[in-house]
Amino acid sequence: MVTVVSGLINVLIIAIYATVAMMIGILFMGIGRKIVARVHNRVGPPIYQGFIDIAKLILKKTNITHGWIYDLALLFSITGIVLTILFLPIGGVKLLSTEGDAFLVLYLLAIPALGFALGAGASGNPNSAIGVMRALVMMLSYELPFVISMVALMIYYDTTSIAEIVASQYGKWAILIPPFAISAAVADMALQGMLMEAPFDIPIAPHEIASGPMAEFGGKHLGSLMIYKAGTIVAYTTLFVDLFLGGGVVMKGGIVADVVNFIVWFILIFLVFTLSLLINTSFPRFRIEQAFKFYWKYEAVLAIIALVWVYWMVIS
Amino acid sequence: MSVIKPLKAWKHLLKRPHTIRYPYQEHVDMEGKRLPTEVLRGFHSNDLEKCIGCKMCGMICMNDAISYEEIPELEVEKGKKIRPIIDYGRCCYCGLCTEVCPTGSLKLTPNFKLIDVDREKFRFMPTQLNVKRDDYMVDENAILFSPEEYKEKVKGNK
Amino acid sequence: MKMKEYELFIGPQHPGITGNMMYHLWVDGDTVVKAECNVGYLHRGFEKLMESRTWMQNIPLVCRICVPDPDVNEMAYSMAVERLMGWREEVPERARYIRTVVLELSRIAAYLMGIGSYAGALGIYTLPQWALGDRDYIMDIFEQLTGARIYHIYIWPGGVRWDMPADLPKLIEKTMKYLEKRLKLYDDVFFKNRIFFDRAVDIGVIPKEKAIEWGVTGPNLRASGHEYDVRRLEPYAAYENIDFDVIHYPELGKFDVLSSGGDAYTRMLVRRLEIEQSISIIRQALKKMPSGEHLLKHPNWFKWEVPPGIAYERVESSKGEYGYMVVSDGGKKPVRVHVRGPSYTHGINVAETILKGANIADVSQILFSLDICPPDIER
Amino acid sequence: MKAKEIIGRGEEVHGRLYVKVEKQEVRELIKTLKENKFQHFVMLSCIDWIDDGEFELVYHLWSYEYREHVMISTRIKREGEEMESLHDLFPQIETYEREIKEMYGVNFIGNERLTPFFLEGWPHMPPMRKDFDSKKFIKDVFESIPPVEDEDEGI
């Protein structure tokens, strides 16, 4: 009986945990549009614009579907994103993080993109077919440098659990160690690709392929897609903060420490997200093969250099 | 060909944006002069006493935007009792009718706000509207310049 | 393994198209194999309407042909009518200078819109927001000078409709200073941006030897290396006694020459540098502007008969050479007015040839770099 | 006028050289001009002289070196006379000919792309001809379409 109750409590915590993360993501979309507007020398929408947009889309009267694959693909990507968030410790709170979940998170990175591609492919719009092809090539290209920099981290802290990495960074953030500064830069560029911010917003380029895969999404589908986008914002920035900025763990101890850690984590992911947005405002878009060359030539080399340096540090 | 220079765009974060918060703030040009100016070609205003119903404006208008209507209770010494009705579904605000008007009674005012659901509302007889700047404009005493008066104003400073 | 070619419609409703036209692309993988242009969405039959209107009634109609750069139409039509009436030398001096200022302001506004939409096609949304926001200051100048923001109906045969108010030169000077400060920021953010160089060099190349034969004119011709500008070849308004240099391919001022010319990169730089030329032209025109009459005496508009003849006048617009052929048989209405829109050749023949072999991602960039204005094509 | 020496005939009208030639000589004339530095083909216009019952095709050429403009004009009958296509001299002539075929109904032999250009599915006679009355056309096509009223206004 007790285990059932504690199990239910656990489920409740996890549910709250995920919805809070999603709400922060939607809030960040509103704040992000405000920051981008300020750089554009204009006023920009109110902060809560993200909530209004999603509410409007979900409350649309008609809903055009292109078959059940098109509908379920979106659930596929939203579950993928929620799962990724659950595996990432937020502010030191370790939920489902166990041994070996670094590789699991890498695998989970792929699921939402595939779900997104499945839905877009089923919609039968030629623009979204091209967009899907580009999204998959993008995913392929930013995975390599990101994996190499994660391997470097795992070698240094000789563990494969993100929670371990966060714990062992308690005093000294990983980014302060010289080789990890390089791999942090590489991971930040990969983060730019994951969040589809310029110069890597090639799959959803409105001017070239009429917002690519999202061309056919409307109404409720677009609403759930925006929730998925909010999820990606929180998930990927948290992943970066956990790996390189110590996951926001500043104090140890009871409830007060948890609250402080949560606030520090919130500030850190906000800074990382703002940096990626500001890069978005000042660079045009790459072509898909230029982006691929950028990742596999410059980024991969830098990542390997950091890996070798870390390996040399670990041996000596 | 640099990657650092584009980051200069970020200094706009500290500056105040130059957006005009329109309904709540006046549209002002660089020197603080309120727009639209008196010269703007907006809706017509017609002084029914000075107008003699000569139909010159109807003849010059290539869009057939001007039709005429008899007003019986107008007491007028010369000319006919018909006054122009302007259809803003045809008018292109070019102002040729005001240039041709012999008595100078037909003028263009800077008023431009007319939004409606029903098409018929866009066809009305312009009277001597004491053109109160519409409610979005704060300045009540709208100086009403016709193109001729505007020329005198400008000629003064040759 | 030959991929099955499939067709892609860059249709009338598409953010990557300049205005209302459609390109039918046959795509093999990522490269365009064949492109076909389909226009006619904005065809109002201007020339048919002009044949049923008197000479003065055509002025409000004429300025509605090319929307981003409307003063060019009024100027070309007015010059053609002046040529037929024999007023060519009698146009007052002050009117010539005011016309030069109006044309250059309209050119700056059109270039700012062209650069803004091109940068939007490349994916940086900061520059369109800045460029179109700064273009609005020029609209404020036009409103106080001519009484309307876009369609000015200001340049009439024989001069200009009203004189320039006394306080306007001060406002123009202030706006020009503001624009110069902004242009430096545009350079840092976009024109000296590494990714603009990666994306735009050697894309959509118009070779120098073929440029004239294809009928390319204006900034696109100068970007291919020819130093031809109608303001220099056939000076009109007050361009004789204003010195400006014609920007063309090899000399790109402070920007380094990175390509063989004629590509999207050079076209945008030519437009960017011509804004500075226009600013200096406006300053000289304002300084040298004499006082005096601003409009010739018009005959009665209802009984105005232009002597018979055929006249062709050309004006340098931001899109290229804008020409008006006006034929009159001595009646109250023109027999035929034929408008040579510069985008007529750029939009159809030139675009279809240089789109072959381009990447899909670059299609909208090439179209924006040619600065095609669909109403020019179908009037 | 340098162009006058090259061609030998034509009179100066409003600062432009205006040459009247027969239908067959046009190709010859344009080719000679093209060799002598008149490389910019400005445009091809068609004027409908309904009283003389003829179309006037005007080929405009401009030379960047001599800064001169030449108008080569030929007259063809309004009904049924055809003109040979010159699109091999300049590529853009093909588009001008398409437009004139659609607007005036002049057929150009040798131009294989005379498909409808601006107007889609236009069943009537070419609209730019002077005997096409657009006001009457408007009355019986667009005015005759009834407006859509709602039976029960307030829902």
Place this chain on the structure above:
Amino acid sequence: MKYEEWSKISRIASKKSLWILHFCTGCGAIEMPPVMTSRFDMERFGMAPMATPRQADVLLITGYLTVKTLKRVIQVYEQMQDPKYVVAFGSCPINGGMYWDSYNTINQLDKYLPVDLYLAGCMPRPEGIINAMMELMEMIEKGEARGWEKYRKNYEKYKKNQEMAFKFGKVEE
């Protein structure tokens, strides 16, 4: 939560985030960029230009409509999802504007599409456009903008009119 509150919330939500379709149908589209960009910034009302009809709520008919554009406008209008609104700019959609005697432009937009709002001005100014958008928002909140219901109810009449326009009247003429 009864139906009224729920539909009121959906109306307020759709009022505060109107997404406009990026489709410049006529010459009035030149006054849209100043409204969309930094000088007048319609995004502070939550309005944003959208690339595809699926995502858009408002279709702006900016000025005259040729028959060829009318075909594409109707295709795009039918792809948009309810509730959708049509705003007509300038004098041309009201009664033909300057091109009333042109053989290729339609005179009254009302015969082919349900129009929610007209806006005067031969090319309305950015202030006029923002006034119209504020007016449209109030109409949406009060529930008066029912163009899309009218289109559903009189679908055959609209279709018949559109067909006559596409065939330029009777074919045998």
